């Protein structure tokens with residue numbers, strides 16, 4: 001399948017009052033790839049993701065998502081897992097999924113069933129009684145049950161146990177293989193997740209410190225972790 005550019009950022013700047021959170025951020029992503037957005041706390045990852053979804057307007061530079069400025073139209077073609085999202089705690093998982101499937105025109109029941117199984121979500125459970133990891137899986141399921149071209153996940157594995165994290169990452173890798181979806185994933189779980197990434201974007205102090213093809217890194221005898229350490233240590 002031919003790859004197309006799905007996200008293009010050129011010279012993106014974000015200034016909050018006195019704090020410059022992003023500085024001259026330039027990168028692009030292609031369809032059919034899983035891209036890791038990695039960097040220390042406060043690097044600007046969530047800010048960048050919120051700009052890509054259109055929630056925040058950058059103070060400088062240009063952003064294109066599927067060839068358009070982020071906004072209502074692009075939001076319809078993108079699923080986003082925010083870092084501090086919360087689901088309605090008075091519903092059961094089943095009620096929430098019924099509600100979500102009604103909101104999103106691109107909801108795919110077959111995908112929902114597949115992810116319920118893969119993520120081992122108990123549909124009868126009340127969201128208010130879920131552990132952090134159980135709720136995190138339900139949030140992830142909500143993103144992955146939509147047929148969107150772009151999936152942006154901000155810290156999707158927080159609170160999710162090791163084996164589930166590995167299961168989720170291999171299921172995501174399976175899903176992109178030969179497909180045209182783009183995954184952009186911010187995570188601090190570099191060691192467990194590194195095998196899923198096709199490319200990594202390292203961001204620190206609001207600037208891009210490097211963009212690497214993970215296959216090339218491995219061919220040169222490096223891992224994502226060693227590369228991260230070299231850049232940020």
Ligand SMILES: Nc1ncnc2c1ncn2[C@@H]1O[C@H](COP(=O)(O)OP(=O)(O)OP(=O)(O)O)[C@@H](O)[C@H]1O
Nearest residue numbers: 016019021039040041042043044045046047048083
């Ligand atoms: N609404 C805001 N107002 C002022 N400053 C902000 C705002 N949002 C983010 N910042 C600042 O911008 C910088 C980048 O924050 P951001 O949340 O994007 O980092 P991050 O890379 O996602 O961090 P973490 O890994 O800890 O989640 C931080 O210094 C933060 O304090």
